[in-house]
Amino acid sequence: MTQLVPHIFNGLTLGLLFALIALGFTLIVGVMEVINLAHGSLFALGAYFALAIIGGSWLGDTAIGEWWLALPIMPRYILALIVAPILAGLSGMVLELALRRTYGKAPLYGLLLTFGAALVIEELIRLGWGTGEQNLQLPQSISGAILLGGLIYSKYKLFAAGFAVFAIIMVWLFLEKTPYGAIIKAGAHDSEMVRALGYDLARLRLLVFGLGAGLAGLAGVIMVPIWGLRPHVGIDVVIPAFLIIVLGGIGSFWGSVIAAILVGLSVGITGAYAPAWSMMSMYILLILVVGFRARGLFGKKSALEN
């Protein structure tokens, strides 16, 4: 049992990171009933933007470029953590403008459009940054290892898990405690009534999609030092995210967080016994749960079922 503890801990950390990845996805599905298959590509895009901001080579040999590269890594990293998700969010807004043509049609069309968009974004990344694997530079203070209770942990993983908890709480507070959150939730519940009350539904959807895409970009910046950065990282990300929201139940915020932790734990514990099969355990988990509970753990009825 005691040798399982590090695996459980690893699983828990992974689960929190999965929850961070699924956060933006959940938001978009819950409010707009659009399955955004480009989520993973926006994730990758956020990470590549961070790479460009920290690397700064596109500034060239100008005075600004030299000044920027002379700065220590810490301020550059913090700036990347703020600006890269914003850029990813703006890209998401462009996608939402294209997506408008599919509203009112079968959910399949939104799915297909975002699948095409994922392909396009991936190719654009190849065009801009090349196909090789790249590394994000990290500040000294969050890299390296740390000794906790006789076991060695990567400092960065702890930082990332802590950051995931912070982001989950912030999004929850935003949805529950601010007037904007109330409008977004009302829009998910009864969009016609929200429009009748005088709110601009088109702008609301644009903002929600931008926010969701921004969260994808943020997850990208945080996750990529752990998973590595390659152009097709998007597809490795979107499937677990997709799986988690279905497992948790479409439209349920805490459902997806709990599902993410369950998935993380199942991957972590399977990793203890059969490392090669650890990533597959999540699909088995999904088939078992959704096989018996059609709407996942905490799901409500949704237009996506038709």
Next chain:
Amino acid sequence: MATLSDITRRSSQWITPQIFVFAVFLLSLPLWIRPIGLYQYIGIEIAIWIIFALGFNLLFGYTGLHSFGHGAYLGVGAYAFGLFQLHVGVSLIGGLLAAVFAAALAGAFVACFVSHRRGIYFALMTIAFGQVFWFASIKMHGITGGEDGLLNIPRPDLNLGVYSVSLSGNTALYYLIAVLLIIVTVFTWRAMNSPFGRILQAIRQNETRASFIGYEVWWFKWAAFTLSAMFAGLAGGLFAMAQESAYPDVMSLHQSGLIVMMVLVGGGLVNFWGPILGVILYFIARDVLGSITETWLLWYGLMFVVMVMFKPEGLAGVLAGLSKNSAETLNDLPVKTAEGN
């Protein structure tokens, strides 16, 4: 607008003029493919993928069940064909039967789990099962050869009793696949215009109503899924033979997504011939755009996005729009159908 469920003039016909033209096109292809700047192997690829796409559209277009993990059954077929040649015996018929049978078994098993789902949940379950097959093919080194896959699969001869044809040349192999494709085309056309096919279309338009009329909807969805997996398996077996190898890549989500794109771009949602147009367009685009620019997938992806936005009926829908007047006279009975979303 033309839909898949328009009743054609003589819907119980086995061979329509279109099928005849298509067969002539296929069988004469080796005569003119080189002069137009292409090569024989692309004909093989296109024919195999059309078999896959026609089978896929039984499920995707006709029944309205959106599978995003169909590459798995193509892969199962390819592995079954390879394993049969390597471990049981070198035989064309045996290998293809093994491919179809293995894919049918895999499809029937998965269909038991997914047939009481619809919409996005159905799509997700098929993705999950597709990923399970993909993972299994990578991890079970002993059987599948891991990431490298099965290599050096022989191309068995076609044995017709006294007469045996070597299929090691691409033209001979092409003729075999073309004949199989014609059979598949006739079969799918007839099946989709049969009472069975009509019930599948009723399920697409309104599943609840179809079950109220008294059809065992679950069973029909199961049958459509299994049938479509069998065609994928046949295509997979032929693919293994053409490539002389079988590898996990064909099972990946990327490949499963590509077949959805091909069927949709061609217009599989509105026309029987849509998947065929889509596959041809994809492979021609790959070769023509691919020779101009390395980022051809970017342009193909953009074209796909624009098509979903403005013309989800696909290429077949565009062509129907161009010849609107003649299309109306083609259908004696333009049945107006309320397409359920």
